[in-house]
Amino acid sequence: MLFQEExxxxxxxxGTALLLLLGVFMVSFMLMYQKKQNKNLLERENLKASFKQEMLKTQIEIQEQTLNDISREIHDNITQVLSFVKLNLGLLNNSLDDEKKARVNENRELVSQTINDLRHLSKSMSFEHISSQGLIKTLETETERLTRSGIINVIFEVEGDVYSLGEQRELVIFRIFQxxxxxxxxxxxxxxxKIGLYYTAQMFNLLIEDDGAGFNAEKVDNKGGSGLRNIENRAALVGADVIIASSPGKGCQIKLSFNPLVQQIYAKGTHSNSLS
Known part of the structure; x- marks a missing residue:
């Protein structure tokens, strides 16, 4: 009887030990399966993010190449033709009476202004010019030109100890400004x-703020929203956070920020005619 009880x-x-081992095996199997699922999900998300990054990069490369091509076309051809027109007007002036000379001179001034505007436009499209001038100098030139035009009053300020953000990051910031x-x-x-650049050791901030009509961000149509999407796409390309805040009658504020110590692959290197 005692033997049977034992x-x-x-x-x-x-049986209990077997059930425990089976339970441990099942739990381990489920944990391993879940871990593998999470790993696969993470890999898929990384692939999607990488693909999106490459698509954005390609899009920006095409845009920059197009801008550089247009810049060269303006500089090498259009301004040269206009300079020739201006020269011919000057030669024509010698054979005219005073009244006609005055009208020709007015047209020469218009041609001169057009040449200057096109040269400035050509420079603003060219990466080489932006790179040689630097971000702050380029923005100063642009904001001064806007104020002189009388179209809008621009306040430009820089705070903090200025440091380089890298050529390509600074190009992206300038394109966002444009x-x-x-x-x-x-x-x-x-x-x-208002255009503000704010430098600290751990964070760079760009602020662009106007006192215009504003808009409802949730109701922006495709036409009006394409510019905002371009800003968001360019910011994402260099790992920056961007906040666009606006409401009807209260203007618009765009704030871009990123940690300058956290380098994105895209933000490194040099630039020739593309963003590669």
């Missing part, structure tokens, strides 16, 4: 525009 106890212990200014001039009907 056998029964051993069977219970063995896109934001273009949106302001086309849609905002603003009187004032």
């Amino acid at each position: 056998q029964f106890i051993l069977i219970i212990i063995a 896109e934001a200014v273009n949106n302001t001039l086309k849609y905002a009907k603003a009187a004032n525009l």
Whole structure:
């Protein structure tokens, strides 16, 4: 009788141990399966993010190449033709009476102004010019030109100890500035525009703010929203966070920020005619 009880106890212990081992095996299997699933999911997300990054990079490369081509075309051809027109007007002036000379001189001045505007436009499209001038000098030139035009009053300020953000990051920031200014001039009907660059050791911030009509961000149509999407795409390309805040009658504020110590692959290296 005692022997049977001992056998029964051993069977219970063995069965319990077997169930425990089976439970441990099942839990381990589930954990390994879940870990593998998470790894696969992470790999898929990384592939999607990498693909999106490459698509954005390609899009920006095409845009930059197009801008450089247009810049060279303006500089090498259009301004040369206009300079020739200006020269011919000057030669024509010698054979005219005073009244006609005055009219020709007015046209020569218009041609001269057009040449200057096109040269400036050519420079603003060229990466080489932006790279040689640097971000702050280029922005100063652009903001001064806008203020002189009388179209809008621009306040430009820089705070903190200035440091290089890298050629390609600075190019992206300048293109974001151009896109934001273009949106302001086309849609905002603003009187004032503020551009601020703020440097700290751990963070760089760009602030673009106008006092225009503003808009409802949730109701921006495809036409009006393309510029904002371009800003967001360019910011994403260099690992920057961008916040676009606006409401009807309260202007628009664009704030871009990133840690200058956290380098993106895209933000390194040099630039020739593309962003490679």
